[in-house]
Amino acid sequence: MLEALLSGLLQVFNWPAIGYLGLGIFLGIWLGALPGVGGITGLILLLPFTYTMDPVSAFALMLGMFAVTTTSDTIASVMLGIPGTAASQATVMDGYPLAQKGQANRALGAAYTCSAMGGVIGAAVLTLSMPLIKPILTLFSTPEYFMLSLLGIAMVGSLSGNSVAKGLVIGLFGMMLGTIGEGTFNGQARYYFGIEYMLNTPPLVGVVLGLFAIPELLELATKNTSISRVSADQTKGGGMLQGIKDVFANWWLVLKSSTLGVYIGMLPGLGASIVDWAAYGMAVQTTKGKTDFGRGDIRGVIAPESANNAQRGGALIPTLTFGIPGDFAMSILLGALLIQGLRPGMQMLTTELDITFAMIWTLIIANIVSAMLLMVLGRQVARAIFIDGHLLVPLVIMFVFMGSWLGAQSMGDLILMCSMGALGLFMKRSGWPRPPLIIALVLGPNMENALVISNRIYGTLGWLERTPSWIIGIIIVLTVAGTASGLLKRRAAAPIPAKDPELSAKLSIEGGERNPVIAILLAVFFVAFFAAAAILAIDFHPTNRQYPIAVCLAALLLLAAILWKDVKAARLSISDNGGLGATWLKSMAEGDMRRGLNFILWVAVTVFGCWLIGQKFAIAALVLSYLVFWGRRPLWFAVAYAAFIYLFITAFYDWTMHIPFQRPFIGKLF
Numbered sequence: 001m002l003e004a005l006l007s008g009l010l011q012v013f014n015w016p017a018i019g020y021l022g023l024g025i026f027l028g029i030w031l032g033a034l035p036g037v038g039g040i041t042g043l044i045l046l047l048p049f050t051y052t053m054d055p056v057s058a059f060a061l062m063l064g065m066f067a068v069t070t071t072s073d074t075i076a077s078v079m080l081g082i083p084g085t086a087a088s089q090a091t092v093m094d095g096y097p098l099a100q101k102g103q104a105n106r107a108l109g110a111a112y113t114c115s116a117m118g119g120v121i122g123a124a125v126l127t128l129s130m131p132l133i134k135p136i137l138t139l140f141s142t143p144e145y146f147m148l149s150l151l152g153i154a155m156v157g158s159l160s161g162n163s164v165a166k167g168l169v170i171g172l173f174g175m176m177l178g179t180i181g182e183g184t185f186n187g188q189a190r191y192y193f194g195i196e197y198m199l200n201t202p203p204l205v206g207v208v209l210g211l212f213a214i215p216e217l218l219e220l221a222t223k224n225t226s227i228s229r230v231s232a233d234q235t236k237g238g239g240m241l242q243g244i245k246d247v248f249a250n251w252w253l254v255l256k257s258s259t260l261g262v263y264i265g266m267l268p269g270l271g272a273s274i275v276d277w278a279a280y281g282m283a284v285q286t287t288k289g290k291t292d293f294g295r296g297d298i299r300g301v302i303a304p305e306s307a308n309n310a311q312r313g314g315a316l317i318p319t320l321t322f323g324i325p326g327d328f329a330m331s332i333l334l335g336a337l338l339i340q341g342l343r344p345g346m347q348m349l350t351t352e353l354d355i356t357f358a359m360i361w362t363l364i365i366a367n368i369v370s371a372m373l374l375m376v377l378g379r380q381v382a383r384a385i386f387i388d389g390h391l392l393v394p395l396v397i398m399f400v401f402m403g404s405w406l407g408a409q410s411m412g413d414l415i416l417m418c419s420m421g422a423l424g425l426f427m428k429r430s431g432w433p434r435p436p437l438i439i440a441l442v443l444g445p446n447m448e449n450a451l452v453i454s455n456r457i458y459g460t461l462g463w464l465e466r467t468p469s470w471i472i473g474i475i476i477v478l479t480v481a482g483t484a485s486g487l488l489k490r491r492a493a494a495p496i497p498a499k500d501p502e503l504s505a506k507l508s509i510e511g512g513e514r515n516p517v518i519a520i521l522l523a524v525f526f527v528a529f530f531a532a533a534a535i536l537a538i539d540f541h542p543t544n545r546q547y548p549i550a551v552c553l554a555a556l557l558l559l560a561a562i563l564w565k566d567v568k569a570a571r572l573s574i575s576d577n578g579g580l581g582a583t584w585l586k587s588m589a590e591g592d593m594r595r596g597l598n599f600i601l602w603v604a605v606t607v608f609g610c611w612l613i614g615q616k617f618a619i620a621a622l623v624l625s626y627l628v629f630w631g632r633r634p635l636w637f638a639v640a641y642a643a644f645i646y647l648f649i650t651a652f653y654d655w656t657m658h659i660p661f662q663r664p665f666i667g668k669l670f
Helices: 004-014 017-033 038-052 055-071 073-080 086-100 104-139 142-159 164-177 204-223 240-249 251-265 272-286 299-323 328-339 353-386 389-405 411-430 435-458 467-492 503-508 516-537 542-577 580-592 594-613 615-629 635-655
Strands: none
Touching: 004 017, 004 055, 004 353, 017 055, 017 073, 017 353, 017 435, 038 055, 038 328, 055 073, 055 299, 055 328, 055 353, 073 086, 073 104, 086 104, 086 204, 086 272, 086 299, 086 435, 086 542, 104 240, 104 251, 104 299, 104 353, 142 164, 142 272, 142 435, 142 467, 164 435, 164 467, 164 516, 164 542, 204 389, 204 411, 204 435, 204 594, 240 251, 240 272, 240 299, 251 272, 251 299, 272 435, 272 467, 299 328, 299 353, 299 435, 389 411, 389 594, 389 615, 389 635, 411 516, 411 594, 435 542, 516 542, 594 615, 615 635
16 A cells, blocks of 8 residues: 555656646636636536546646635635635635735635645545445435435524524525426426526526625625725734634644545535535534634634535545545546546555555645645735725626626526525625525535435335434534524624724624615515415425425425514614604615615626627626726726726637637627
8 A cells, every 4th residue: 555655646746747737736726716617617628638648647637626726716705705616605704704804814824724734634534544435435325415415504504694594594595496497306397487597407606606796796886995994004913924823723623624524525415515614613613712703713714624625535535436426526537537447446446546546646735736826826816805896896797797607608697697696685785694595506406306215215204213314313403503592692792892893894794784674575585485486386296396395384484483583673673763764765775775786787787788799798898887987987997997808708718718608689680
């Protein structure tokens, strides 16, 4: 085994493998930093190039790229409040508030350091776990996968806001979005409404970018400020060196989170979609003493960033040993494995053990090198938090539109992004957390499939008699109950003083701002949604209606409790403000809702423009109009910026990625 370990290391450092590894790291840093692109897109683009490569070079290129995307995706999470990839959702919770306090360097320094450590720990645990992995993987069956997915949604719903019930409802809403399209069995179309685009589950990229990016861009546009709420000379304790010190001061959290990441990565179908939230939840629930999670606690960055890099090593375990991809990205790597004439199983642990170790060394080297490179670039990147927001919005909105288009490359992607942007605006303004929707959308289809299979094999709910299933069930109950108890204790504590500088980051906290009038409107919307979905599900095939009806009934019960509480809060607000009309006007003014709705309308007009004249011209026109009317910039500057955006879209998305664009309606007329 030691001989294979050293042989794998030497093969990685041989030419051309080391050159391909460097190229992969460079591409991974770039792709991970672009919201909506990420490692899976990179793997798809690189796969055709591996046909003529030797195995070590092929995996040096692909794993070198893929391993570092969960390091560079931190840039968008911290700087913009947008999850760069699915694995960096939890990083937003504390990373973005730190940036708003002028401590982006600290957050990035901590993230890069623990990402490198997590990647190395993940690779080490992968190596040590090889003789033990088969008993662990064979212990879990479909009931346990369903319960683990439910645990993930419950954990995110409980930990991402100031209301456990609202977090759970949003999770159930995401699960219902996952039922759109063909049913799990017999191919029956559900919630189709004759629209071809809705034959498939909504693409994750469009939902993420709409739900998170649009409200944050609105924040920059309407507040006429930079990402940071304080000036550069007011920042304290925000250096990159401080972030590195924070990681070593919390070394035990890094170790726990990394180990957790490896073993979650081993579970097929979960992986990156749950690992960051599981680590974040563990950090919240096991940290003693005073905490500031959700408002800029550095431990809220360290835990998920350690886990999501370690998850890469864990996901390789079932892929290499059983041929079971840990996630979608691993299925692409499995394809590359087969292209090279390799077969997962005993071959990878015996005759091809040196190649297996070469892959592990690739993970280690890529994580360390990428962290070092990003450390060098980090200081310059972090300066962006002090740039005028009006200069950042046009560039980011371009990435949002094009990132959304990568979903299904249909106009439906852009409409979905715009719709989710409007929903995200109302959720942020009314105290409804957004993250649970994302993880529920990812896990929902697999949950339904696992539930139906479990009921068929063990009888309806008979699978709950399995020891692993009811153990996970107990953990779910304890998670929700423990979080609810913690929220009650925090509410009983003294409020944050008005002069506290951390109050400036309030708007970034999930559920931190609570507008009772808008909250009721949103609750009524969800009641109508779940009631209508349940009624429509009655006509589905029995197998296809069990899951959506159960989800809808659970959501309606929670919404009854939410409405009862929110109506009481609204009555108090109406009484304090002297009537419903005055309360409504105050609600619109406090959340700057009028300008927010104008911003959403402006985005919607651009979506229409993409259909009418194509993305390149429509997005360039959006940039031009924004800089002139919102940013109050000179016309020559706006024209130059719009021209740059047009050229970038053409050079990167058209000529480099060869993305098919929407054919303009005007072009069809000629």
